Amino acid sequence: MNFGKRATSKKRNALTSRSTMVGNKAHVSFLRVIFASLIAVFVLCACTGFGAVRGLIDNAPEISDVNIMPIGAATFVYDTEGNQIQKLTAPNSNRMPVTIDQIPLDLQHAVVAIEDERFYEHNGIDIRGIIRAGVKGITTGHFSEGASTITQQLLKNNVFTGWTHESTVERFKRKFQEQYLAIQLEKQLKDKNVILENYLNTINLGAGTYGVQAASHRYFDKDVQDLTLSECTVLAGITQNPTKYNPITHPEDNAERRQKVLKNMLEQGYITQEQHDEVLADNVYERIQQTEAETADDNSVYSYYIDELTKQVIQDLQDQKGYTSQQAYNALYSGGLQIYCTQDQNIQQICDEEYQDPDNFPSGSQVSLDYALTLKHPNGEEENYSKEMMKAYFQESDSDFTLLFDSEEDAQPYIDSYKEHLMADGSTVVAEKAIYTPQPQSSLVVMDQHTGYVKALVGGRGEKTASLTLNRATNTLRQPGSTFKIVSTYAPALDVCDKTLASTYEDEPFEYEGGRPVKNWLTNSYGGTTTIRDAIINSVNVVAVKCLTEITPELGYEYLKKFGFTTIYDYKEINGKIYSDVRQPLALGGITLGVSNLELTAAYAAIANEGTYTKPIFYTKILDSDGNTVIDNTPETTSVIKPSTAYLLTSAMEDVVKEGTGTRLKLSGMPVAGKTGTTSGYNDVWFAGYTPYYTCAVWAGYDDNEKLPKSGIYRSYHQTLWKKIMGRIHEDLKEKDFEMPSTVEKETVCATTGLRPNAGCPTITEYFDKTTLPTKRCNKHSNYRRSDDTESNNESSGSNQREENTNNTTPPTTGENPNGNNTNNNQPENPNGNTGDQPGGNTGQPGTPEEPTTPTPPVEGGDQPGGNTGDQPGGDTPQPGT
Numbered sequence: 001m002n003f004g005k006r007a008t009s010k011k012r013n014a015l016t017s018r019s020t021m022v023g024n025k026a027h028v029s030f031l032r033v034i035f036a037s038l039i040a041v042f043v044l045c046a047c048t049g050f051g052a053v054r055g056l057i058d059n060a061p062e063i064s065d066v067n068i069m070p071i072g073a074a075t076f077v078y079d080t081e082g083n084q085i086q087k088l089t090a091p092n093s094n095r096m097p098v099t100i101d102q103i104p105l106d107l108q109h110a111v112v113a114i115e116d117e118r119f120y121e122h123n124g125i126d127i128r129g130i131i132r133a134g135v136k137g138i139t140t141g142h143f144s145e146g147a148s149t150i151t152q153q154l155l156k157n158n159v160f161t162g163w164t165h166e167s168t169v170e171r172f173k174r175k176f177q178e179q180y181l182a183i184q185l186e187k188q189l190k191d192k193n194v195i196l197e198n199y200l201n202t203i204n205l206g207a208g209t210y211g212v213q214a215a216s217h218r219y220f221d222k223d224v225q226d227l228t229l230s231e232c233t234v235l236a237g238i239t240q241n242p243t244k245y246n247p248i249t250h251p252e253d254n255a256e257r258r259q260k261v262l263k264n265m266l267e268q269g270y271i272t273q274e275q276h277d278e279v280l281a282d283n284v285y286e287r288i289q290q291t292e293a294e295t296a297d298d299n300s301v302y303s304y305y306i307d308e309l310t311k312q313v314i315q316d317l318q319d320q321k322g323y324t325s326q327q328a329y330n331a332l333y334s335g336g337l338q339i340y341c342t343q344d345q346n347i348q349q350i351c352d353e354e355y356q357d358p359d360n361f362p363s364g365s366q367v368s369l370d371y372a373l374t375l376k377h378p379n380g381e382e383e384n385y386s387k388e389m390m391k392a393y394f395q396e397s398d399s400d401f402t403l404l405f406d407s408e409e410d411a412q413p414y415i416d417s418y419k420e421h422l423m424a425d426g427s428t429v430v431a432e433k434a435i436y437t438p439q440p441q442s443s444l445v446v447m448d449q450h451t452g453y454v455k456a457l458v459g460g461r462g463e464k465t466a467s468l469t470l471n472r473a474t475n476t477l478r479q480p481g482s483t484f485k486i487v488s489t490y491a492p493a494l495d496v497c498d499k500t501l502a503s504t505y506e507d508e509p510f511e512y513e514g515g516r517p518v519k520n521w522l523t524n525s526y527g528g529t530t531t532i533r534d535a536i537i538n539s540v541n542v543v544a545v546k547c548l549t550e551i552t553p554e555l556g557y558e559y560l561k562k563f564g565f566t567t568i569y570d571y572k573e574i575n576g577k578i579y580s581d582v583r584q585p586l587a588l589g590g591i592t593l594g595v596s597n598l599e600l601t602a603a604y605a606a607i608a609n610e611g612t613y614t615k616p617i618f619y620t621k622i623l624d625s626d627g628n629t630v631i632d633n634t635p636e637t638t639s640v641i642k643p644s645t646a647y648l649l650t651s652a653m654e655d656v657v658k659e660g661t662g663t664r665l666k667l668s669g670m671p672v673a674g675k676t677g678t679t680s681g682y683n684d685v686w687f688a689g690y691t692p693y694y695t696c697a698v699w700a701g702y703d704d705n706e707k708l709p710k711s712g713i714y715r716s717y718h719q720t721l722w723k724k725i726m727g728r729i730h731e732d733l734k735e736k737d738f739e740m741p742s743t744v745e746k747e748t749v750c751a752t753t754g755l756r757p758n759a760g761c762p763t764i765t766e767y768f769d770k771t772t773l774p775t776k777r778c779n780k781h782s783n784y785r786r787s788d789d790t791e792s793n794n795e796s797s798g799s800n801q802r803e804e805n806t807n808n809t810t811p812p813t814t815g816e817n818p819n820g821n822n823t824n825n826n827q828p829e830n831p832n833g834n835t836g837d838q839p840g841g842n843t844g845q846p847g848t849p850e851e852p853t854t855p856t857p858p859v860e861g862g863d864q865p866g867g868n869t870g871d872q873p874g875g876d877t878p879q880p881g882t
Contacts, residue, residue: 068158068185068195070095070202070211073336073625077306079345080453086306089208093334096213097625098224100197103212106229108196109271110236113264116150120192124151124182151182154199205235206242219247221291229275230282233261248292251285302467304459305343308474308598309618313339320631336625341618342453347446350728351456355442360721361461362440362714368703369403369411370435373419375427382430390418402704408436438462440708442700442718443472443597444725445616449605449695452614452635454598477567477594478684478699481677482539484589486649487563487603488556489548490532494769495559495645497551501533501652502754502766502774505543512584518545521680529752533766536652537660539676541588548587557582562640563603564613567593589677597699604688605695608673610741611646613638643741644769649673650738651767657689664719665689667727669735678715682708685715687722692736694729698722745770750778757781 072093077086087094100108112119118126129147148156155178189195205215215235216224227235237257238245247254262279265271271279302310310332317328331337354360373385387403394401394414405411415434423429438461446456459471470476493499507527510518520526520541527540535543548556560568568581568591581591598616606613615636622630641649653673656662661676665687674689683705688697700718701708708714747768750761755774757763760781768774 068154068198070097070198071158072210072334073097074214075332075335075337075339077309077339077341077619079341079343081345082340083345085341085343085345086302088306088310088333090330090333091208092210094208094214095201095210095336096217097201097211097336098213100193100200102223102225103197103200104225104227104232106270107212107224107227107232107235108200109268110232110261110265111200111239112150112196113268113270114236114261115153115239117264117268119150119196122149124184124186125149125179148178149182150199151186151195152178154195154202155181155185157202158198203239204242205238206246207248219288219291221295228282229271230279230284233258233265233279234284234288236261247285247288251288255285301464303348304464304471304473305341305348305454305457305618307459307468307471308454308457309339309341310468311474312618313622316631316633337630338623338625338627340620340622342448342451342455342620343618344455347729348456351444351446351458351725354721354725354728355444355458355461360724361438361442361717362709362712364406364709364712366404366406366439367408367411367436368439369405369415370433370437371403371415371418372431372433373422374430374432375422376430378426385422390414393418393421402706404439404702404704404706411436435465437703440700440702440706440714441472442698442721443476444696444698444721445473445597445601446694446696446725446729447601447605447616448693449608449614449690452602452605452617452637453620454616454618455694457598472699472703473597475596476703477596478701479591479679480589480595480600481679481684481686482541482544482589483600483604483675483677483686483688483697484560484591485536485539485544485587486607486653486675487565488560488589489544489551489587490536490652491563491607491641491645491649492555492559493532493547493551494648495641497555498772499532499547499551500754500766500768500772500774501648502531502749502751502764502768504529504531504752504754505535505546506530507535507540507542510542510546512545518542531751531754531764531766533652533655536649536675537655539656539661544587545584549584553582553584553586556586559640560586560603562613562638563606564615565595565599565603567591567595567599569593589679597697600686600688601695601697604674604690604697606640607646607649608690608692608695609646610643610739611639611641613640642743642769644743647738647740647744648767648769653689654738662687662689662719664716665723667691667723667730670730670733671735671737672726673738676719682710682715685718687719689722689726691726691730692738693733694726696722696726740767743770744768745773747773749774750781753778753780 072090073095074093075088076084077088079085089095116126118128126147126149129149132147159181186192186195201211201213203212204210205212205218207215207218209215209218212235213224215238216222216227216231219234220227220231234247234254237254237260238247240257244250245254245257259280262271262276266273266276313332314325314328317323317331318325321328323331358365369387371387371390374382375385376382391401391403403411405414411434419429441460442458443460444456444458445454447454457473459469459473459475490499493503494501507520507530509526512518518541521539526542527534527538530540530543532543532547534540535547557568557570568586570580570582572579572592574592579592583590585591602613602616605616617633617635619633621632624630650673653675654671656675657665657672662674665672665674670691670693672689672691674687677686677688678684684699684701685708686697686699688695690696698718698721700721713720744767746765748757748763748765749755750757751764752762754766755776755778758778758781761778762781
């Protein structure tokens with residue numbers, strides 16, 4: 001380098017030259033601009049960041065509005081003794097909240113140790129945890145380690161509930177707001193235990209459980225407060241991934257996570273080395289599997305009773321509280337309600353045991369097939385195939401084919417053949433279901449007539465494999481047969497038409513208004529002069545139809561409505577045709593659609609309850625989670641018939657059991673009143689009866705409306721069920737008689753006319769409402785006529801019985817009414833078309849008085865669906881369960 005004078009001078013001149021000075025100034029200016037720009041950008045970024053932060057904070061929920069309480073809790077149902085019998089939950093509401101003092105310290109410490117070790121120290125966010133997670137993410141390239149505190153997780157689960165479907169931007173926003181609210185929440189509460197309690201009641205712990213109490217019951221079948229340290233560490237290990245660490249399905253993964261829990265607890269001073277080692281030596285997973293085997297199916301399928309209870313609760317929440325259907329559903333399954341039902345567990349157990357006893361059912365029972373198939377065709381389209389489609393396929397070659405088989409093995413070839421046909425084009429199976437149901441079927445309802453409480457209910461025989469399935473006791477409509485005679489005809493006749501049990505009718509050839517004959521199944525013949533009592537005892541069709549014709553079907557229909565029947569109609573359009581149940585066959589149960597067992601039971605319970613109808617209820621009250629009353633289900637009552645009428649019907653129906661069509665239904669040491677019912681095609685058989693304590697109705701028949709075979713006990717097993725069940729229910733109950741009201745009096749009358757007897761009259765002693773006691777004296781059997789009896793020629797004390805010539809043994813001509821009214825008056829033919837072959841009269845018991853000697857072939861009826869075809873009133877009913 002040249003350091004000479006000349007070189008130095010040259011350099012000095014260059015540095016001080018004008019061009020150099022200008023260049024230096026420009027460089028400095030440029031640096032100043034850059035610096036100023038950087039400051040501006042920084043300020044701008046700071047302002048933007050501050051604005052963004054301010055915006056995120058402003059958009060965060062107000063801390064005063066934040067609710068950290070668990071969302072969704074299980075509803076519990078309790079029986080009449082206060083015992084818990086059912087838990088109702090939605091998929092994310094299987095939660096049973098408990099207080100912090102009920103949660104073991106070991107469980108609290110285990111969760112804190114694995115989820116948030118500085119929980120008791122931080123102010124809502126863990127700065128050290130955030131830094132640690134950040135460093136690990138930078139060094140490994142995977143930002144998978146969480147730094148959320150328990151407080152933040154509580155807010156995420158109960159406030160930011162949509163986090164499972166958020167984008168990256170939304171996740172950043174939510175994380176920031178979580179941290180902000182976590183600080184605010186801890187400032188507001190100043191109690192870590194409140195946060196921990198709500199967190200432990202909120203978290204998802206796998207297997208459909210939410211909260212530590214529900215999980216404790218699911219995995220260990222015990223309350224959370226009874227958990228051991230070993231069991232506590234199992235639950236604490238689930239929280240990070242409820243599916244992966246489920247101790248039932250993935251015990252190995254849970255065990256590995258549990259070791260981490262124990263290690264953290266030991267390092268953080270919550271347990272000793274000795275406790276650590278003892279827990280590792282405990283074979284807790286074996287106990288979990290044992291609990292799973294014992295309790296997995298408990299309450300998983302609702303009973304028929306609970307099915308109906310849930311329907312009523314949802315409907316009542318809408319009707320009484322104004323809920324929408326969705327709100328009612330949410331309240332029932334997620335509202336933490338307490339429902340007190342009317343079910344008596346002892347009575348229900350008796351019913352279930354008898355329905356599970358194969359000896360109570362026909363030995364040749366069959367099975368019906370409910371089949372569904374989904375196929376994927378070669379073109380990629382999926383198609384569903386139902387049991388109706390399967391039935392139609394086989395009926396193309398065999399018109400008599402049904403889905404009724406002697407066994408499951410017998411049904412399988414038909415399934416295979418049908419699948420082979422459908423899959424011939426190369427289709428593949430997507431889904432397939434085959435459910436077999438024992439046939440014939442039955443249903444039962446037991447009510448306390450004094451309260452309206454439904455004590456027990458059976459919706460069908462066989463294993464119940466799913467909740468909310470067909471309930472034959474409440475959803476299926478079947479023809480009631482002769483059980484309807486009591487409520488449609490004799491109740492109104494005795495109540496307001498001055499009829500008495502001694503009123504007589506001629507049991508003789510008789511026709512409906514359309515000309516179709518009414519027949520009896522008793523002997524396929526006629527019995528002549530018959531009292532109403534005897535007509536009830538022997539289920540005489542002709543008398544019932546004559547009586548209803550006289551008092552009018554309109555009155556019978558009106559009383560049926562009062563008795564609570566909702567499936568009868570004075571006017572109904574079906575498939576473009578108009579139908580009406582206000583017809584003469586109403587006397588014999590010939591109606592369009594049929595009735596449910598529940599409504600028939602309630603109607604008979606009204607008679608047993610001195611004529612007061614009580615709408616059947618399945619629960620008494622509903623409380624919320626705080627014990628406040630949501631619904632007080634006070635029974636609705638209506639006076640249908642007078643107490644005297646109820647007693648008269650009861651007295652007659654006692655004789656049904658003592659000497660009539662229901663003699664097999666006698667109970668030792670307890671009076672029974674009831675009525676048999678059989679449709680003439682033997683599609684439905686019934687017995688509806690009661691004691692001074694309970695009312696019970698049993699139905700039997702095939703689901704597909706097939707005729708019950710005459711052999712064996714097919715036509716009488718319903719009576720066996722009724723007698724066995726009611727006998728066991730009344731074993732320890734004190735015997736007592738039906739109470740006779742003061743308005744009823746016993747009197748001796750002429751057996752033929754029902755009037756006050758003369759010396760030559762055959763007499764009977766009968767019960768009367770005091771207002772219908774006969775005042776006229778019979779002159780039919782007298783050789784003289786008193787002056788005060790001159791008006792009695794054509795009267796029979798309310799029976800309107802025509803005077804008979806005692807020397808005339810020729811019966812009245814067919815179609816002539818005993819009153820002298822011609823029934824063939826060109827009125828329109830009744831579509832029900834019941835010939836009166838005693839539908840409902842036959843109990844189905846071979847050899848009983850009600851058994852027809854020669855079955856009469858069906859007579860084609862009118863257009864009324866379900867109408868009486870003669871031998872089968874209501875024989876062509878809509879498919880049960882529709």
